[in-house]
Amino acid sequence: MKKLINTAESVVEDALNGMAAAHPSLRIRDHVVYRAQGPRRGKVGLVSGGGSGHEPLHVGFVGHGMLDAACAGEIFTSPVPDPIIEATLGVDGGAGVLHIVKNYTGDVLNFEMAAELVEGVEVASVLVDDDVAVQDSLYTAGRRGTGATLFVEKIAGALAEEGAPLARVAAVAQEVDERSRSFGIALTSCTTPSAGKPTFDLPETEVELGIGIHGEPGRARVPLAPARELAEVAMEAVHRDQPLRGDLLVMVNGMGGTPLMELYVVFAEVAAFIKGKGARVTRSLVGNYVTSLDMQGFSVSVCLLDDALTRLWDAPVETPALRWGR
């Protein structure tokens, strides 16, 4: 598998150097991406992070109206506690810090340890667990955090920017997670630079249903079908778990290796499905936002909006990967 890298070992570092060179609004130190201007007095700091390979998540969401810092781990491997502690101390403006953590065992353990070890900063945490492909039960590690992470970071970031206290920022982050559901479908596996070959084999004629964002296989494998049918499978899973109603924020997210044109093909089917259920797409996002390296496929994420959440979604944001209104 051909890759545009120098070496597999240096790929995370090299990519972060590129981000620093491209975006003067960022300051990057020890695998943590900060806003260049530093913390603002009295504003709650937002820290997220996780394994690399999901770009632009999380590092591309650092900036006004969204994250204050993002910790980049090795590819698909959560960061260790030290940089999370550094990030937490580095963004504190005296109002406390919210950790936004995707629900994976490694991320949860490392962020928990960091929160325990950090001194002199009030820390709250929210776990994002929106993936309906995983049964939430005693028999699993719980649902994975996927596309809704972007919703949580954007909306909580907007509220923090307005100067809301930590408890309210944490509460809105939790609320967005509870109102959001996602489901992903892969046409191919992904290839990590260190392995150099696809994580799993998927025949030309089959797709993987209910995939995560680390190249882990999904729940089932079925024959490839037209986009309409695949979109329906994803939306049925979302709808079954949380019936679609009212105003919706809908993201059709590419896994990294799917052309935007195909994502729009999927979005048309998703929108038709939603209309059929009597709900409305009032805010939308189509593109590669929460990726899995070069995997082909899509995930769809839906959040039930109300006026307050819509207003926070519309609030100005200025990050490398998401920017409007400013």
Added chain:
Amino acid sequence: MDTDLFVAWFEETARLVREERDRLTRLDAAIGDADHGTNLDRGLTEVCKALADSAPESAAEVLTTAGTTLIRRVGGASGPLYGSVFRQMGKALLTPVTLAGFSAAFEAGVVAVERLGKAALGDKTMVDALAPASRALALAVRDGVSVQEALDQAARAAAEGAKATIPMQARKGRASYLGERSIGHEDPGAASAVLFMTALATVAG
């Protein structure tokens, strides 16, 4: 069981993990995210470096240094999980180190990882290799066998425990996302736990 033995334990584990790196990663690719071999290889290289730099004076110090290094350097789930095993083991280990003392400290390490990972025997995790190894050590102490015999028995128990994960359905970690599709694969965490136990038996000989 002296300090050098414990340093040698991690050096031998690092060597074994390097040798078996691709197999661990293959196991992880089947039911996880294909990074277990790479991460553990990186972590143990760091552990050996830390042990060489810090020249620990006791077995307990070797274990806590190794544990802290794994927590601070590996990332993912395996870093904090293995790190906690060795940190807790180091905290519980009394000097001079006897087989009975090591067995008790090992048990404390296993309890720590069960608590942190909220995993129990049968969940298809590293606990399925570590807990039987711990039980084998305790039985060996009861039976009064030699250190070498005890460590051999622990390594065998770990290997059997890892093999027993093959028909299990995972209930913890990323493999649990696969539901029934996790059946039929050896758990990579249990497989790497076997390498730790095999290395210990090897360097004791």
